[in-house]
Amino acid sequence: MKEKIDQRILIVHEKQPISSYVAARLKSWGCKVDTTASGYTAMEKIGYYSYFAVFISSTLPLTNYRDLIKRIQRDYAGLYVVVLDSENKLTETEVKECNLDFYIPDPMDDHLLSSVLSEMAGRRPDLEKYFENIPLVTFDFERMVGKHPKMIELYKIMKKLSLSSVTVLILGESGTGKELTARAIHYSGERKNGPFVAVSCAAIPENLLESELFGHEKGAFTGAVNQKIGKFEQAHRGTIFLDEIAEMSPSLQAKLLRVLEENEFQRVGGTEKTKVDVRIISATNKDLWKLAQEGVFRQDLYYRLSAFPLHLPPLRERKTDIPFIAGHFIKKHHKRAGKDLCRIDKDALEILKEFTWKGNVRELENVIERSLVMCEDNIIRVKDLPDYLLEVGRQEKEHTEDVLVNIKPIEEIEKEAMIKALQKTSGNQSQAARQLKMNLITFYRKIKKYNIPVKEIKS
Numbered sequence: 001m002k003e004k005i006d007q008r009i010l011i012v013h014e015k016q017p018i019s020s021y022v023a024a025r026l027k028s029w030g031c032k033v034d035t036t037a038s039g040y041t042a043m044e045k046i047g048y049y050s051y052f053a054v055f056i057s058s059t060l061p062l063t064n065y066r067d068l069i070k071r072i073q074r075d076y077a078g079l080y081v082v083v084l085d086s087e088n089k090l091t092e093t094e095v096k097e098c099n100l101d102f103y104i105p106d107p108m109d110d111h112l113l114s115s116v117l118s119e120m121a122g123r124r125p126d127l128e129k130y131f132e133n134i135p136l137v138t139f140d141f142e143r144m145v146g147k148h149p150k151m152i153e154l155y156k157i158m159k160k161l162s163l164s165s166v167t168v169l170i171l172g173e174s175g176t177g178k179e180l181t182a183r184a185i186h187y188s189g190e191r192k193n194g195p196f197v198a199v200s201c202a203a204i205p206e207n208l209l210e211s212e213l214f215g216h217e218k219g220a221f222t223g224a225v226n227q228k229i230g231k232f233e234q235a236h237r238g239t240i241f242l243d244e245i246a247e248m249s250p251s252l253q254a255k256l257l258r259v260l261e262e263n264e265f266q267r268v269g270g271t272e273k274t275k276v277d278v279r280i281i282s283a284t285n286k287d288l289w290k291l292a293q294e295g296v297f298r299q300d301l302y303y304r305l306s307a308f309p310l311h312l313p314p315l316r317e318r319k320t321d322i323p324f325i326a327g328h329f330i331k332k333h334h335k336r337a338g339k340d341l342c343r344i345d346k347d348a349l350e351i352l353k354e355f356t357w358k359g360n361v362r363e364l365e366n367v368i369e370r371s372l373v374m375c376e377d378n379i380i381r382v383k384d385l386p387d388y389l390l391e392v393g394r395q396e397k398e399h400t401e402d403v404l405v406n407i408k409p410i411e412e413i414e415k416e417a418m419i420k421a422l423q424k425t426s427g428n429q430s431q432a433a434r435q436l437k438m439n440l441i442t443f444y445r446k447i448k449k450y451n452i453p454v455k456e457i458k459s
Contacts, residue, residue, distance in 0.1 A: 194238030220269020
């Protein structure tokens with residue numbers, strides 16, 4: 001193969017010898033390679049990293065490889081899919097039905113792999129040229145966009161956290177990217193090849209959350225017809241992300257504390273203890289310390305969860321990042337909107353930069369996705385933005401204009417101050433000038449300029 005491809009590729013294969021062989025060849029040609037034997041972990045990785053292609057085994061255990069391919073093609077258009085058919089089980093009809101980009105039958109060799117990579121490189125569009133006015137900045141973490149000083153400092157801290165297994169508490173308003181931050185820490189650290197399991201403590205009813213986290217034994221309660229493996233077991237040797245941790249009930253808080261202290265738990269209805277090696281990252285948009293002080297949240301659990309608190313800045317505090325983030329979302333969503341890669345014109349971008357974004361990055365993503373659907377000629381203009389953004393802008397402009405109407409000119413304010421000073425000093429110009437901390441010559445000159453009736457003030 002003549003040219004090297006400096007791109008990231010994921011191999012999803014259950015057979016270690018085949019996975020290692022393909023990975024070694026891809027690496028020798030300049031590719032960055034990740035591997036996994038799990039379709040579930042594959043989707044987690046695809047949702048985080050910016051892959052160029054994914055190589056999938058046609059014989060994945062516990063996974064319908066067709067479903068995996070459909071999910072990738074639906075949610076990540078533009079990601080090349082290559083099926084490795086090491087047992088030659090696929091028929092020509094099945095290959096067509098899956099709408100595959102590439103198919104490699106057995107026996108696979110260097111020539112086949114090289115040909116596939118060369119063809120992929122030839123098909124690759126030069127997308128970056130569309131973003132000359134909206135450069136993308138990702139620094140050390142995939143999909144984390146921005147170069148505001150607050151974000152650069154955040155990246156430095158996250159880099160250090162990724163190299164440890166310390167418990168992290170992520171604090172920030174809704175929509176600031178708490179789960180994305182947790183994923184970045186996980187996938188940049190020593191546990192990146194382990195599972196990342198996310199749980200929303202607010203989305204699951206209280207009576208079901210314990211079973212969801214720790215699993216249950218058969219017959220533990222009505223409807224428990226089979227044993228269930230909980231999220232903590234699923235996250236073994238990986239990371240569990242507990243979002244909206246403030247919503248967890250006091251009784252469950254006590255059981256979570258035990259997991260943190262002993263690294264073990266019991267399934268609901270069980271008697272045996274299960275050991276786990278799990279890193280815990282939690283998040284909340286509430287003041288957890290205040291809740292702990294008020295007795296709503298356990299203080300001992302708070303201290304264990306917040307071994308390292310991480311504060312995410314709201315979007316309104318880093319508005320210089322808005323062009324970069326908007327460009328990132330255009331690149332992410334343009335194909336789903338049925339558009340080529342678009343750009344934002346200057347006026348529309350100014351509106352985005354001036355808006356307050358109470359919903360933070362999540363709200364900005366929704367706006368970009370909607371605007372992509374509405375825009376024409378692959379340019380997002382002011383008319384393509386949601387009406388409420390324009391309405392807020394008009395209200396702020398009208399308010400500013402109203403305030404300016406009531407503001408007096410500086411000369412009028414200065415004249416009134418001089419008259420009041422003269423009145424207080426019974427027309428003594430030297431004393432009045434001293435009160436205003438004004439040079440006496442300047443004071444005389446401005447009396448003449450403003451035509452102040454000094455004699456009338458004396459009397």
